[in-house]
Amino acid sequence: MSETVTALGGAHYAGYATITEQPARGMITLRGNLAEVAVKNAATGVAGVDMPDLRECHIVDQRGIAWMSPDELLVMVPHPEVASAVSTIQQTLSGLHSLVVDVSDARALFRIEGSGAREVLAKLCPVDLSPAAFGPGQIRRTRLGHVSAAFWMVDDSAFELVCFRSVAQYAFDLLKTAAEPGGEVGVF
Amino acid sequence: MLILTCPYCGVSGEETEFHGGGEAHLKRFGPGASEADFESYLFHRENPKGVHFERWRHVNGCGKWFIAARDTATLQVFGTYPAQTTEPPQEIRDKITAARPGWRWRDFA
């Protein structure tokens, strides 16, 4: 088994929010008819969380399910389990029109944490990040600077954000610059 | 600023979260069509100051294609609806009529 290497080797920056690249996480793209019971069972079976509804993300530690589009889920499991989770999902969905792919290596995962976390993301994404508009349990896919990204909150002051691995350095640098002390706006 | 609401994921996003895909409701002419029809399908586009129908893709979001009815001059959006729609839904036409009585766009009114 080869050693898993993340895009930025766990890069970390402590500004008025902390930005930390996270260890590898098992991520599975599951496409199919989300209304189908088998699809729900396949996703919840390996993730161990409830099925998310429109624009929801249910996550507990390393396990979770994010609603990505009307026919797509992102299923998350601990990285060592990803291969077995993919085959479990495939078995559950055999004969059903669906797509199951391990995309763990295609992504970079960051944690943005602290009282400035909302503001750091609000500087970079065209999204209303006020507590009234966005909170734990939701996911938002959007634009982070010039690249696509998705984020959700794991608690009241911490976000997890995914982007393509090929733009990991760009995403980290953006987040880092936005979190530099002295750049506080204080809107939230 | 142009704010569009994706009919698939429900996000109301700012224009840069989306990508424009040109005029909507084009009638496709392929093999066997007359040269005039094929030329029109490829090249002839509306360029209105006012009511317009466009294809948009929620490129930084859920990835789906949809159609937006909007005013090109004021950026007022009358509504959005799924791309799998061959002509503007009545509800959208009614909204346009309320705001722009007597509007006409290609064969739609």
Ligand SMILES: [Zn+2]
């Ligand atoms: Zn969308």
